[in-house]
Amino acid sequence: MYLKSKTLIAYCVVIFLIIFLHFSGWIRSFESLIRDIVQPGSQVLYEWSVAISDEQFSNPEELAAAYKKLKEAYTRNQIDAARLALITRENAELREQLLFFDKNTSAHVGANVIGKSVDPLSNTILIDKGEQDYVVVNDPVVAAEGVLIGRITMVQEKQATVRLINDNQSKVGATLINRERSIGLVEGGFGISVQMTFIPQNESVTIGDLVVTSGLSDDMPRGLLIGTVESVEKQPYQPFQMAIISPAVDLDRLLIVSVLTRE
Helix, strand or coil: CHHHHHHHHHHHHHHHHHHHHHHHCCCHHHHHHHHHHHHHHHHHHHHHHHHHHCCCCCCHHHHHHHHHHHHHHHHHHHHHHHHHHHHHHHHHHHHHHHHHHHHCCCCEEEEEEEEECCCCCCCEEEECCCHHHCCCCCCEEEECCCEEEEEEEEECCCCEEEEECCCCCCEEEEEECCCCCCEEEEEEECCCEEEEEEEECCCCCCCCCEEEECCCCCCCCCCCEEEEEEEEECCCCCCEEEEEEEECCCCCCCCEEEEECCC
16 A cells, blocks of 8 residues: 555656646757657548548448448459559550551551460460451561561461460571571470570570571561570580570560561
8 A cells, every 4th residue: 555655646746747847848849859759640540530530330230331332442443553554554565566567567457465375385375366357377476566476376257376486386587686697496495485596506696686587487577576695505516506585575474466467
């Protein structure tokens, strides 16, 4: 009992001392510092209290309904944000392709990617253009500003299949933009890599060299960008060397492409 009384007296003394110091102005700078620290949090709490004060709930069911409504609005906002991001990306890709076709007179048709192969031994995509749009087998398919991504391999009335350049059955004649303008064959590696083979051993290949189509493959125009040299594999006493190619576009994230048609 004695200890409780002593503690109570101590509290009263402290409180009286704080009141005295406050009215005397001796701790004004300290109080100002405390206000600066607390103000942001108090402002948030105030705004939150004002927001919830506008809603009056008479029972738990009304509160649950309001929560459900807010959750649905949040979900709609997330969906709208995702759609905006997708539209922004599609517009950027369309602008890049328009820049390419402004500089070239090739007949073409734009297409949306609507599917992708799930076969681990192949790498193809499905587009929403087909026979009725003059798309035929072997037509080259490009993305961005004229970057080759593959060829048409199968056509139906309203859709077509594109074999990408990293598919293991893809083979395209290519030229290295190096001193010798080396000619080789760009082949796919089971959807994992793209490589350029049959490069003469005595010709210079440097990391970063551009690789473009040579025009020596059937129905393939010359000068379409494929990618850049990422690494070089060179074996002694072999007549050819090989370069690993980094495609100029991400083949796993294609949304809009263009088919170079013959009409």
